[in-house]
Amino acid sequence: MLDTAPGPTLLGVDVIFVGTILAGIAALGVVMAIYAAVTIRDPMAKRVKALGERREELKAGIVSKGARKRASLVRRTDSTDKVRDTLSNMKVLQQSQIDTIAQKLAWAGYRNNRELAPIVIGLRLIAPIVMGLIVFSVVYLLDFFPEWGSVKRMGALTVAVGLGYKGPEIFLKNKSSKRVDLVRKGLPDALDLLVICAEAGLTVDAAFNRVAKELGRAYPELGDEFALTAIELSFLTERKMAFANLAYRVNLDSVQGVVTTMIQTERYGTPLASALRVLSAEFRNERMMRAEEKAARLPAIMTVPLIMFILPVLFIVILGPAACSISDAFATNPGGG
Secondary structure, three states: OOOOOOOOEEOOEEHHHHHHHHHHHHHHHHHHHHHHHHOOOOHHHHHHHHHHHHHHHHHHHHHOOOHHHHHOOOOOOHHHHHHHHHHHHOOOOOHHHHHHHHHHHHHOOOOOHHHHHHHHHHHHHHHHHHHHHHHHHHHHHOOOOOOOOHHHHHHHHHHHHHHHHHHHHHHHHHHHHHHHHHHHHHHHHHHHHHHHHHHOOOOHHHHHHHHHHHHOOOOHHHHHHHHHHHHHHHHOOOHHHHHHHHHHHOOOHHHHHHHHHHHHHHHHOOOHHHHHHHHHHHHHHHHHHHHHHHHHHHHHHHHHHHHHHHHHHHHHHHHHHHHHHHHHHHHHOOOOO
16 A cells, blocks of 8 residues: 655645645746747837838828728728627617727727727626636536535635626736836936937937837837837827827826927927926936835835745744754653653
């Protein structure tokens, strides 16, 4: 017969089992890191392609004549039309919903936000049903967890339905927040370069294009936005629309301030370099204050990991040998004589 003796335990936990799980997680992380390093791609390739498509759309919008040809420039596919028609027939698709979801998609970096908005709305309707059916089948029909009571079963079903409904919105919110942080980091440097370009005599669209090329590698998200703004400045009939589109795509107050400054400069003819220099200094001070705030919060944040992870390990390292010696002494002399 096989030896089924339990392994060593620490605080009631099987050490070998936990070590095996941690080793498996570490091995999976190493494999994923190697895969990511081997299959690395140029981050600018996809952005350059998207910018080229936008440039061709604007060119076609200038050359084409007639409302029907201009309407054909909107990026739509058969799948989008089918989803839109289905939701319209179900009386669940409203223009306000499309505008809200399109705004969130634009903040997350999706250029074809109007095309994807009906798909996201349809996903919010289908995902709760699908996830609810899966959890209902696992918990109630297949009875994978027979020890669960009715409260736990109903709670699992409710959580699954809630995640299915809020999942797309949470995903877009997380992606938008990460993108905003990346844009915020590179904005002061971009404004400094814009000041240099403006003092050198470049036009606004040429300055935006130059800054996009210089910052494309360090801050690809910000370079992408500036390149798209430069394209729209060159092709749109009103330059104010290009700046308004930049403010629409980035959910950041600093970008709103830059856009307002650019619009006022275009309207009243105020010096662009001096206004951008003041904004750049203000954004740098804001970034320094934000870093000091994070540094001030660090001791309080480190308290919980220190108590939960560092101190128990320290106690085990210090008291472990003494505990083992005492245990061996009692094992060799159980009578105490």
